[in-house]
Amino acid sequence: MENMILILILIISIYTDIRSRRIFNIVTVPAVLAGLFYHIGVDGGSGFFFSSLGFFVGLALLFIPFAMGGIGAGDVKLLAAIGALKGTSFVFYTFLYGAIIGGLMALFILVKRKHFKGFVYRMASSLILLKSEAGSLDIRKDDLAPSLPYGVAIALGAVCTYFLEGV
Numbered sequence: 001m002e003n004m005i006l007i008l009i010l011i012i013s014i015y016t017d018i019r020s021r022r023i024f025n026i027v028t029v030p031a032v033l034a035g036l037f038y039h040i041g042v043d044g045g046s047g048f049f050f051s052s053l054g055f056f057v058g059l060a061l062l063f064i065p066f067a068m069g070g071i072g073a074g075d076v077k078l079l080a081a082i083g084a085l086k087g088t089s090f091v092f093y094t095f096l097y098g099a100i101i102g103g104l105m106a107l108f109i110l111v112k113r114k115h116f117k118g119f120v121y122r123m124a125s126s127l128i129l130l131k132s133e134a135g136s137l138d139i140r141k142d143d144l145a146p147s148l149p150y151g152v153a154i155a156l157g158a159v160c161t162y163f164l165e166g167v
Helices: 002-020 025-043 045-067 072-085 086-113 116-129 150-164
Strands: none
Touching: 002 025, 002 072, 002 150, 025 072, 025 086, 045 072, 045 086, 072 086, 072 150, 086 116, 086 150
16 A cells, blocks of 8 residues: 555656656645555554654655755655655665665766766865865856756655665
């Protein structure tokens, strides 16, 4: 049951994130509630704890990147919904695989737009020389301009976790 819900929200989230760069509450909130009620129905109080803990771990893993403006709220809620459906271990591995996949997606975008060499040069000089006008790393806005549908990376991370869970 929770696997079918997971597959459904992942498909919808990939579609909407690619199309509009948004993951809608109409997808994530019912998924959280379905995960919570499903686990309560199956395991009672321990199911509530399992689902709630997964929800809060998923929320916590992406809260700082969200607070810093690096990702959208829909991405955070998607990971929290995955946690409510599948629990803490699953959501943690989804986060790790999603980070790897998201990094590869960002690398692909930088290479495709021919920004990779300049980006690496500016990052290396900022780290080595510790110089910057703003007092932090010298990251230009044009390096960050291409938006990355991170919900896709999260969804693919969940798929990897699902298939590699027993490995």
